[in-house]
Amino acid sequence: MSSSTTTVYAISGASRGIGFAITSLLAQRDNVLIFAGARDPASSAPLKALAEKTGKVVPVKLESANEDDAAALAKLVEQQAGHVDYVIANAGIAEDFNIPVFSVPAASFTKQFTVNTLGPLVLLQHLYPLLTKSSKPRFFVVSSVAGSTTFAAGSPLIFSPYAVSKASVNHLVAHIAREGEKDNLVATLVHPGMVLSQMGIAALKGMGIPEGEEIPGIPAITPDESATALVKIFDEAKRETHNGKFLSYDGSEIPW
Template identity: 35%
Template sequence: MSTKTVYLITGANRGIGYVLAKTIAARPNTIVFAGTRDPTAQSLKDLVATHPNVHPVKLVSADKESNDAAVAEIQKTAGQLDVVIANAGIANHYGPIGSTPVSQFKEHWEVNTLGVIVLFQAAQELLLASPTGAPIFALISSAAGSISNFRNVGAGAYGSSKAAANFIVKALDAENPKLISLAIHPGFVATDMGNHGATAVGMEKAPITVDDSVQGLLSRIDGATKEKSSGRFFPWKRSSTGKPWDIDLDEIPW
């Protein structure tokens, strides 16, 4: 059994995915496969230069061929896979359901929902064989996908795609006795995606730094267990400052 923990992170060339890759790679005994549309991205070249345990792999959301090839590369290079962080996602449109083009729904569901399914199907054999005996499949989701804690933020295409992805997380927990499958809301983060959402609601930028979000996300993933974590939906942290983007809950309802 390898003493290293092997991670696959999607959408790893920028934003949350990049900082997740960088942070995990700085830990001892880790191997990080950074999934991205463009594995030659300068950000990843720079990361590899300082962290040779990072391996960029081409991985396009919902594209079976590239997902299968990425996992084959992980098998060849590391021989195991212990943690998958499904981070790749888009939020390209804000507006009421009645005027949102159907093409936007298709695009968001393709990337944010089908992307999660294709990723798991590609990774499942290697992931479920993790020598840890407790493999982790973590979805970077969004509180916009919560139905019971619905917030009207004009994100019908995005929110519905995340609600569907959350269902996948719940089903994977039920279907796989060893798998720790969880969804995590990263907060209203100052990434390209988050800042686009912020300007859509009249803010200059999103209020949470990427570094803070990543620390919160990893606090949920590190040490996650089947009993305490799997089949559940968590905020990056509980916040109670009274701001409208706060999640003053220990767990987000589906």
């Protein structure tokens, strides 16, 4: 069992990209314990190495929206820490770029909604009893500016299933923020930036942006740069300023 001064995190999608960068950054701190979700922890060599090197990271199997995985995670957190302070729903997929909304299969919406919207919900539901044992319960969803309806109205990008899944999780967090107030929860959405992770690189390619170039006006940043900015938001989050907010990685508010 961790000590009462240990800050306990649970994060999904920690095998690579932004989730791995956040986990690596947090693992540099003293008195932390990080339950790091991955679909197949055994195959994420960097995560395994981080766990062995720091002794502060516990890799766990966590498929988004899988109730059994989330229940097993909650059991493990209960046994090893007794509570969780920060739940970070980061795992996500972005597929079927450049298929017009008029022909994109409905199944694409279902798949991305399951991972990007239900994934965070199922994770939170299973960890909520342990989160509310924290003196500072925090829930963050790594969403996307793509989920902004204001952005969609003026965007040239064609990726409606992804955008709708992120708009859905944004709306979901508005409810979580309001219903969690009684438990002192702070629930916040964060946009990580245009990040050069596997997903970001594939997205740029899908948009026809040549390698090494950026979308005009949207700087491309590394997963480490994104993680540094997001962890600052996680650290600073307070009920008055952050609950129910949709923030970009620089801390500015994104219109819904």
